[in-house]
């Protein structure tokens with residue numbers, strides 16, 4: 092959008108008026124001054140006109156005079172005729188929110204007011220502050236001066252109080268009925284029963300009676316370097332002749348907003364990218380201060396005991412963990428890059444001695460400790476998992492799935508304060524791809540909320556056609572193996588949880604059919620089906636994820652001082668975590684967005 096249209100649109104915003112319910116605190120003032128009531132009524136009239144896209148009613152709110160003054164980011168305009176000429180059919184916003192209306196009488200017959208706005212024209216969103224001056228005329232109250240200025244990036248949204256919901260705060264404590272949560276400056280100011288957390292004077296309220304609030308969900312295991320389909324994983328199904336890998340990666344690098352949106356749309360307000368290209372580390376900064384992105388922490392390139400080929404010609408996501416020297420060099424490189432963690436892919440590499448690999452992993456752990464970075468290890472075998480814990484792993488990013496965990500494993504995990512991130516459903520995605528190619532039927536897509544972008548949907552629908560003739564026939568031929576894995580993973584999750592080891596929900600999103608965002612719901616449901624209580628799953632999907640990211644002091648629970656990242660759902664998640672799909676609002680950094688605003692498809 093160019094500045095001229097920004098100016099015009101900014102001015103149209105001025106006419107939007109107040110969407111939110113009238114701030115209760117202002118009513119007392121209004122009783123003292125009929126002028127304030129009249130000014131507020133004019134706001135409403137104006138708002139209705141915008142809603143109905145009624146140009147005549149909209150223009151009727153303004154002073155029909157050559158002195159009607161309007162100011163936007165590029166300057167000043169005068170005259171009613173100019174406004175009328177510039178108000179056209181295409182100027183109405185697709186979405187708007189207006190709140191935090193403040194009115195002050197200047198003198199009899201003149202009222203000054205401001206409010207905060209947020210508007211969206213297509214994909215272009217702007218927030219800002221709008222002023223106006225209302226005057227009493229023989230023909231009624233009119234707007235005589237209007238201004239609108241976009242807020243600088245990082246400006247927190249206006250304060251808001253969420254009233255009447257049942258609060259599940261993420262700590263595991265019993266829910267609080269009829270709760271109040273006050274959001275201010277992007278953070279939680281207070282949360283609790285109405286008697287303890289009061290709605291401050293002048294703060295707009297949002298009535299959430301009959302709904303449930305949880306912390307925003309945290310996916311502690313994602314990969315922004317992968318698409319959720321086979322084009323990002325040619326090792327699973329090689330379609331590089333149709334989807335050149337370097338082009339796939341370039342799209343991922345240059346369009347993070349696709350996934351940012353699908354995460355928020357799914358209720359996910361923080362993600363941990365535990366392995367990818369170096370640019371994933373830069374996404375941490377990109378997402379910071381962007382209310383349309385989840386919090387992002389990223390580990391960057393992985394240190395892998397297997398010399399894996401899936402790299403770009405001039406960029407690596409896998410650093411071959413050949414020996415202890417590479418381990419130390421690799422960790423220092425990650426530290427210089429700004430990585431949030433050191434991720435090790437501990438794969439039993441054919442022809443390598445186990446102890447020799449374990450020593451390299453231990454060296455990575457030692458160097459990680461020295462540089463203050465947590466060690467995260469992909470370890471699906473009990474032996475690797477124990478070696479990882481001995482090396483100081485803080486997060487184990489997959490289930491142990493080759494055999495039941497034992498006492499020694501539990502002892503090591505406890506002693507090292509490790510967190511267990513089970514990723515129960517990622518293997519199913521691969522199985523569903525292979526099955527789709529075999530049967531010729533496109534895989535079903537679990538997207539009831541409408542969060543998945545059209546390109547991803549089209550790719551998934553094309554799976555049988557793309558897979559035909561390209562799938563290695565040995566892949567996924569024996570589904571019984573998967574059933575066995577599932578059983579071991581479920582039992583291990585319950586055992587680890589009962590032993591008091593913290594659990595963090597993670598999906599491994601980006602892998603084929605483990606879609607960015609939506610896949611958290613299937614994962615949480617699988618955790619519940621494995622034997623965790625809904626409360627335990629919610630804690631793992633909020634507090635546990637924040638703990639795994641090392642960000643529990645910033646988010647993960649609904650407590651004063653933490654980020655105002657919340658999920659509002661229409662049914663009780665303690666009756667079953669599938670109810671977390673029934674999203675009404677997603678709140679990130681205090682910005683309250685109805686689900687409809689985040690959907691790709693409506």
Ligand SMILES: [Zn+2]
Pocket residue numbers: 312313314365366599
């Ligand atoms: Zn992974």
